[in-house]
Amino acid sequence: MMSNQEPTALERFINGILPENPVYRQLLGMCPTLAVTNGLKPAMTMAGATAFVLICANIMTSLMRNLLKPHLRILVFTLTIATFVTIADKFLAAYLYPMSKVLGPYVPLIIVNCLIISRCEICSSKQGVGTAIADGFGMSIGFALALASIAGVRELLGSGTLFGFEILSPEIWPAWGIMVLPPGAFLTLGLLLGLAEWIGSMKKKTA
């Protein structure tokens, strides 16, 4: 099953952060990227919950990789992901109750975050536990960075704060309400995606 061309654990880890960034390079997990980035606090809670689910699901599928039947693998992935999402949801409701109210339905919706099932399919169902863990961490860091970049821009321009602390006082910055509304999510994502592409193409030219 295992071929020699599969990336190593270190390559998986590094790829997840920038070269194969889940949001900017793979355009996966768009639902949380757009929905919970109106502030850094909800965005980072979401990144943490997603990281927990992704790493746990990667470990489980990697452990079971030799037992998987090809036509039943998606079922096993979904079952595994759904279990860890439910655990994450319950933990948030128990220990971070106000945050779990802010995130509302978006925590249970981690189940349909394609980032997680794609990592099960591409990496952890084919490679060992160590590689799967490295991959999970790399992708989680990449996802967290992407959410932080979008949420940072939106919160700063939309409310003049970062993590709830005032950065731009109302006198010098009239908060752009639209940035914390859904249109702000699309605008910010579009512009940052364009910027990432532009930087990528500049790098290629100079290389």
Added chain:
Amino acid sequence: MSQEKSKSSNYIAQAWLVILLGLLYGGGLAGVQLSLKDKIEENKRNEIYSQIPELVQGADREKVEALVLTGADGKESVVYKTLNSDGQVAGWVIRAAGSGFADRIEVLIGLSATADQVSGIFVLDQKETPGLGDYITGADFLARWKDKPADGSIVIVKGEAQKEDQVQALTGATVSSDSVAAIVNSAVKNMVEAIKKQK
């Protein structure tokens, strides 16, 4: 070996992992639910109880009794009976919900001891438009609901409230304001008789 038997054993051979995982995960989740259930319930209860002194003047947070009363529509709902520090009835809190501009709005409604007046409201849960309708959770808007008649006659007006039964609308969020008024009015009309019988 008969055809029938090999077929069913084939199913098991194919699906044993899924069945086993289902049982394992199910057990794990049941454990998580059991260990966190009380904590989650407590969080919800705390959120309601922490609002009660704001809604009912003089209510003692430690002396709240949850009652299940049958309203005029025949349905049961939870009403909190609050006492002051002398053990006298300080007021009542109704938990009510209804549709808002975007999604369900859940409110707590405080009533005076005689259940004749709305002493205040608090929005527990809402998903109104951020930046406009979500100001229904703001202290400024909630303060407009103090000492209003508890007979379902509250109306939302644009501009400052002139009469006792008027509440000033939020600018740019008339639908959200109206929704809150509708929820308060219908809940109060529904429950006031049952509450008055309690005394």
